[in-house]
Amino acid sequence: MHKDFALRDATGQIVTLSDIRDDARVTILEFISVYCDGCEKKTARINKIVQHYAAQGVRVLAVALANEQPEVNAIRDSWGITYPLWADPDKITYYLYGVRRVPLFFMIDSSGIIRYRGNAKNFKDFEKELTVLLQESEIRLNVGDLAPEFELPDRRGHITAIRFIRTHQNTILGFFTSSDKPNQHQGRALAHIYQGFQKNGLKVFGVFSSAFSGDIEKFIRTCSIDFPVLIDTDTIVFNKYSVSQEPELVIINETGRVKKRVHSKTYDELIELFTQAKQKILPKYSEQQAVEFLRRELSYARTIKPFAVGDETIYIGIDNDNNKFVARFIQKDVICEVCSDVHFVYTMNEKGVYRDIVLVAPFELYGKPIDATDFIAQFRGKSLHDRFKPGSNVDVISGATKSCIKLIEGLNETEKVFANYLKDPSFESKFKASVCYMEQADLERALQFCSRVQNIPQKNVTINKIAAYCPGKKLPHCPSGGIYKIIIFNDVPRITCSLHGLDPQSSTYSLR
Numbered sequence: 001m002h003k004d005f006a007l008r009d010a011t012g013q014i015v016t017l018s019d020i021r022d023d024a025r026v027t028i029l030e031f032i033s034v035y036c037d038g039c040e041k042k043t044a045r046i047n048k049i050v051q052h053y054a055a056q057g058v059r060v061l062a063v064a065l066a067n068e069q070p071e072v073n074a075i076r077d078s079w080g081i082t083y084p085l086w087a088d089p090d091k092i093t094y095y096l097y098g099v100r101r102v103p104l105f106f107m108i109d110s111s112g113i114i115r116y117r118g119n120a121k122n123f124k125d126f127e128k129e130l131t132v133l134l135q136e137s138e139i140r141l142n143v144g145d146l147a148p149e150f151e152l153p154d155r156r157g158h159i160t161a162i163r164f165i166r167t168h169q170n171t172i173l174g175f176f177t178s179s180d181k182p183n184q185h186q187g188r189a190l191a192h193i194y195q196g197f198q199k200n201g202l203k204v205f206g207v208f209s210s211a212f213s214g215d216i217e218k219f220i221r222t223c224s225i226d227f228p229v230l231i232d233t234d235t236i237v238f239n240k241y242s243v244s245q246e247p248e249l250v251i252i253n254e255t256g257r258v259k260k261r262v263h264s265k266t267y268d269e270l271i272e273l274f275t276q277a278k279q280k281i282l283p284k285y286s287e288q289q290a291v292e293f294l295r296r297e298l299s300y301a302r303t304i305k306p307f308a309v310g311d312e313t314i315y316i317g318i319d320n321d322n323n324k325f326v327a328r329f330i331q332k333d334v335i336c337e338v339c340s341d342v343h344f345v346y347t348m349n350e351k352g353v354y355r356d357i358v359l360v361a362p363f364e365l366y367g368k369p370i371d372a373t374d375f376i377a378q379f380r381g382k383s384l385h386d387r388f389k390p391g392s393n394v395d396v397i398s399g400a401t402k403s404c405i406k407l408i409e410g411l412n413e414t415e416k417v418f419a420n421y422l423k424d425p426s427f428e429s430k431f432k433a434s435v436c437y438m439e440q441a442d443l444e445r446a447l448q449f450c451s452r453v454q455n456i457p458q459k460n461v462t463i464n465k466i467a468a469y470c471p472g473k474k475l476p477h478c479p480s481g482g483i484y485k486i487i488i489f490n491d492v493p494r495i496t497c498s499l500h501g502l503d504p505q506s507s508t509y510s511l512r
Helices: 017-021 037-056 069-079 092-096 123-136 181-200 216-222 236-240 267-276 287-297 373-377 401-412 414-423 425-453 465-469
Strands: 006-008 014-016 026-032 058-065 085-088 104-109 114-118 150-153 159-162 171-178 203-213 229-232 248-252 258-263 301-309 312-319 324-332 342-349 354-359 484-489 492-497
Touching: 006 085, 006 425, 014 017, 014 425, 017 026, 017 058, 026 037, 026 123, 037 058, 037 069, 037 123, 058 069, 058 092, 069 085, 085 092, 092 492, 104 123, 114 123, 150 229, 150 236, 171 181, 181 203, 181 216, 203 216, 203 236, 216 229, 229 236, 287 301, 287 312, 287 342, 301 425, 312 425, 324 401, 342 401, 401 414, 425 465, 425 484, 425 492
Parallel strands: 026 058, 058 085, 171 203, 203 229
Antiparallel strands: 006 014, 026 104, 104 114, 150 159, 171 248, 248 258, 301 312, 312 324, 324 342, 342 354, 484 492
């Protein structure tokens, strides 16, 4: 995995690698020296990469090792660098990334994994690696994703805003590029569906490419289309929906999520798909998305990190009072036309007492969100060892019984999920060590910020000075009672613990 870091840009502002990676599909991280002829020679090739691939989500950042800002400013113009170049006079990144010679390049994918490390001696191979990464990360709107909203002009030039969230209506988008037989076949079937289901709340929109091959008006008459037709002048919506094979239909259910992506279907097949589209689809969270969701929803969460427990992932957190908590996401399907599927996350403290239950997707009744606050409140303060029985020791929501039962079912699994691991003598020590390493990472970021904000060398920073730059503005505590201190490791200040030592997965630690 990549390591984040903080430096100052040309304006003196504190910036991080995460700032560069924020909207990137691939990030190229280059290490240089202002006195390296080889680095200067590669600048023109990197400039071309920026020019050709920026629109595809490639971001480039260069870091000048052991160089001061005036030196960096001087070569930025003389070398003609068109991408961000930051000075690293203290060689912070030198140790983080194990740099031995420059130039050195890293390619980091959108999930933060380093996919390439090398000197880009052969730029054709380097660019080929980049192309492969971009193909692997190609953005495609998948089943279960939220359907992007958009605005397009109709045939008369009037702008129409297309919205899905909170409309509680099924929608079909038909994408057309030609007046050939497959497109006509699809247009007729879609028109038939619209005529039959419009009164039931079905919405249908035809999205026509501006490069449509044929006469759009004639196509509309031939297919008896009476649903709204929109013109995608710059193929923006085609790109948003990753339409690659036309004609294509995208079916969006009542929750605003993509239910199906289909090609060339008959009327009867569309009837079946439209019926299926009423089923709710819940989002699948990556680890990064899960962490972001928890940080957003749990105001007390100071630090959160994924942790493998058997075949699933839980999330370890530290709150603002330095107490540990655990979070687990649960998804349950509900086979019911009235109730919605269940997707929620619960948190519990070190003693196995439930703190919070947060719904990722709201409970719904006949497609409309309902208030589950009182139902959820029943479980706060209860133990993972408690067995919940609907209608016996917990109340359920009238009309949404099946959704309630599925949530209860998820909670009743908790003891079983954790049982084997809580009995494992090594689990608690591994758990606490993982939390400790998470705290060390926070402390090291705070050390960097303290050094730069106060304009003092890192080796002169004391552990107490960095408290103001820690989350919550106070020093964290090792859960095993260890003491954090600053040591000099490979000529760079590092945070270590008296009990757990340095994080064994740290790139600097692995250089021993």
